[in-house]
Amino acid sequence: MTSKNDTRSGGGSLLHRLPAFPPWGAALIGALLVAIVVAIGNDAFLTSRNLSNIFAQTAVLAILATGQAFVMLTAGIDLSVAAVAALSATMLGVLTVANDLPWFVGLVVCLVVGAAIGALHGVLVGRLLLPAFIVTLGGLMVWRGVALQLTGGINTTGLADPIRWLGRGLVAGVPVPAIISVLVVAVSTLVIVKTKFGVGLRAIGGAEGAAARAGVPVLRYRITAYVICSVLACLGGIMLAGRLDSAGGNLAQGFELQVIAAAAIGGVSLFGGTGSPVGAFFGAILIGLIQNGMNLGGVSPFIQQIVSGGILVLAVGVDQFRKYLARRIL
Amino acid sequence: MSALNEAMTAVPLLEMRGVIKRFGGVTALDDINLRIDPGEVVALVGDNGAGKSTLSKVIAGVLQPEDGDVLVDGTAHKITGPTHARSLGIEVVYQDLALAPNLDIATNLFLGREIVRRGAFGWLNTRRMRAEAKEHLDSLDVNVPSLTTPVERLSGGQRQAIAISRATYGGHRLIVMDEPTAALGVRETAKVEQLITRLSERGISVLLVSHNMAQVKKITHRVLVLRRGRLVAERRTADVSAEDVVSLITGAREE
Numbered sequence: 249m250t251s252k253n254d255t256r257s258g259g260g261s262l263l264h265r266l267p268a269f270p271p272w273g274a275a276l277i278g279a280l281l282v283a284i285v286v287a288i289g290n291d292a293f294l295t296s297r298n299l300s301n302i303f304a305q306t307a308v309l310a311i312l313a314t315g316q317a318f319v320m321l322t323a324g325i326d327l328s329v330a331a332v333a334a335l336s337a338t339m340l341g342v343l344t345v346a347n348d349l350p351w352f353v354g355l356v357v358c359l360v361v362g363a364a365i366g367a368l369h370g371v372l373v374g375r376l377l378l379p380a381f382i383v384t385l386g387g388l389m390v391w392r393g394v395a396l397q398l399t400g401g402i403n404t405t406g407l408a409d410p411i412r413w414l415g416r417g418l419v420a421g422v423p424v425p426a427i428i429s430v431l432v433v434a435v436s437t438l439v440i441v442k443t444k445f446g447v448g449l450r451a452i453g454g455a456e457g458a459a460a461r462a463g464v465p466v467l468r469y470r471i472t473a474y475v476i477c478s479v480l481a482c483l484g485g486i487m488l489a490g491r492l493d494s495a496g497g498n499l500a501q502g503f504e505l506q507v508i509a510a511a512a513i514g515g516v517s518l519f520g521g522t523g524s525p526v527g528a529f530f531g532a533i534l535i536g537l538i539q540n541g542m543n544l545g546g547v548s549p550f551i552q553q554i555v556s557g558g559i560l561v562l563a564v565g566v567d568q569f570r571k572y573l574a575r576r577i578l
Numbered sequence: 579m580s581a582l583n584e585a586m587t588a589v590p591l592l593e594m595r596g597v598i599k600r601f602g603g604v605t606a607l608d609d610i611n612l613r614i615d616p617g618e619v620v621a622l623v624g625d626n627g628a629g630k631s632t633l634s635k636v637i638a639g640v641l642q643p644e645d646g647d648v649l650v651d652g653t654a655h656k657i658t659g660p661t662h663a664r665s666l667g668i669e670v671v672y673q674d675l676a677l678a679p680n681l682d683i684a685t686n687l688f689l690g691r692e693i694v695r696r697g698a699f700g701w702l703n704t705r706r707m708r709a710e711a712k713e714h715l716d717s718l719d720v721n722v723p724s725l726t727t728p729v730e731r732l733s734g735g736q737r738q739a740i741a742i743s744r745a746t747y748g749g750h751r752l753i754v755m756d757e758p759t760a761a762l763g764v765r766e767t768a769k770v771e772q773l774i775t776r777l778s779e780r781g782i783s784v785l786l787v788s789h790n791m792a793q794v795k796k797i798t799h800r801v802l803v804l805r806r807g808r809l810v811a812e813r814r815t816a817d818v819s820a821e822d823v824v825s826l827i828t829g830a831r832e833e
Binding site: 442443444445447448450451453454455457458459461462463464521522 | 660661672674676677678679680681685689690691692694699700701702704
């Protein structure tokens with residue numbers, strides 16, 4: 249590693265090739281390793297029922313982490329996603345069950361409210377220059393409070409069939425939430441990699457001043473990122489409520505930390521500028537696999553928490569090491 | 579000034595007549611008259627606080643003068659902002675380069691003016707941008723490892739070359755550079771100087787803010803000396819020594 253020339257040929261040890269891996273490589277390899285270990289250790293893992301369970305459960309995590317990736321790319325953070333998901337689910341329950349509105353009207357209203365919440369976050373961060381951490385921490389408390397207040401903390405059940413289908417339906421044996429999450433991730437990745445908006449977001453996260461001077465509409469793009477994040481949080485919340493057939497202010501408590509962990513494990517940088525929804529997706533899958541494996545193995549929830557925390561730090565550490573190598577070698 | 583009059587036949591690319599810029603009670607630019615011809619490399623020198631950045635910013639459209647005229651191609655313009663200046667063919671390379679380190683070279687070259695396919699989604703035409711980026715960098719003899727390399731992996735000189743190439747892309751005819759080699763080593767400085775000379779050969783004018791007298795002697799055609807907001811001297815580079823320029827800057831020698 250002392251000479252700069254011995255890596256030109258592209259061959260060399262695995263260590264030398266590491267920088268060429270995409271940032272989500274660690275999450276993908278981690279997920280495969282965990283899957284192999286769990287599959288060897290437990291016969292129940294490789295059953296189609298268990299696998300489709302994992303995808304159904306991680307779908308919502310992947311969708312929220314994808315939204316989070318948009319915000320994190322701009323060097324921001326959205327701590328309010330789980331609260332917004334809960335608010336949206338609660339509103340859907342109130343509108344469609346308590347007030348008998350058609351399910352699609354409720355769905356559209358919820359997504360529009362989500363967009364408005366995201367726009368508010370975006371304006372507070374981008375225009376009033378309040379720290380994203382504070383704005384969305386406040387949002388976390390406010391939106392969950394609003395959700396609890398709406399029904400007095402009572403959960404609504406008996407959601408419309410199409411809503412439940414979003415959370416637990418099957419198409420040709422494949423869980424609907426898994427299909428939705430793959431679509432969301434695929435479209436989001438294309439947006440970030442292949443559009444002017446995506447380049448602008450990455451430029452804002454990499455060097456905001458440079459982006460502004462180059463003519464990137466920084467404020468508009470930043471607000472859009474928060475809008476996308478909140479709308480996807482609403483979608484995820486509705487799917488989660490559909491799966492549980494229960495919508496209330498307590499939905500997805502503390503879930504925001506798993507969402508941010510999934511994105512970070514998938515190589516989406518907290519400092520902005522790098523990462524993609526594909527990474528967030530693999531991060532979510534890795535978390536889902538680990539939880540599933542430990543559940544199957546009868547590991548206590550306390551130990552599960554310790555392991556999840558360790559893996560978060562490990563994954564981000566691997567990514568930092570990769571970047572360090574990239575700087576040294578290339 | 580008789581030698582300079584010979585060149586005054588053609589229409590200058592940029593001309594300033596009696597430009598005044600004040601900040602509160604301080605006159606930062608006092609009655610500035612200058613001209614820059616197509617393909618000319620003009621050095622702007624002066625001590626700290628002499629008004630070099632203020633003058634660059636007025637040309638770039640970042641600041642608006644209180645009085646006087648700025649003429650581009652012989653027509654007076656009230657330059658309202660950097661975008662307006664850009665549309666007139668004037669671009670600035672700032673000291674901090676204004677590149678996004680996490681994005682690759684081609685993406686940086688087209689940042690804010692990406693080539694998109696038809697339709698409302700801003701769908702990038704990556705292939706065309708890469709092809710045009712390659713063509714543009716080749717035409718300026720700028721060597722980079724690969725267009726998909728993130729800018730953060732480039733050396734300081736390569737980054738400077740990318741920033742300058744970026745500024746010249748899209749038909750800009752006057753590039754204002756603020757100490758482009760201040761942070762560079764000897765070899766990299768030489769490369770950037772060659773690049774500036776090539777721009778000049780292609781008819782692109784450069785206003786070079788520099789503290790490096792050897793550099794001023796080597797690559798510029800004319801030297802403008804600012805002192806306390808006034809343009810105190812204008813010389814053909816060939817007619818002065820580096821020591822002369824220094825004494826003009828400090829005021830040890832008057833007109």
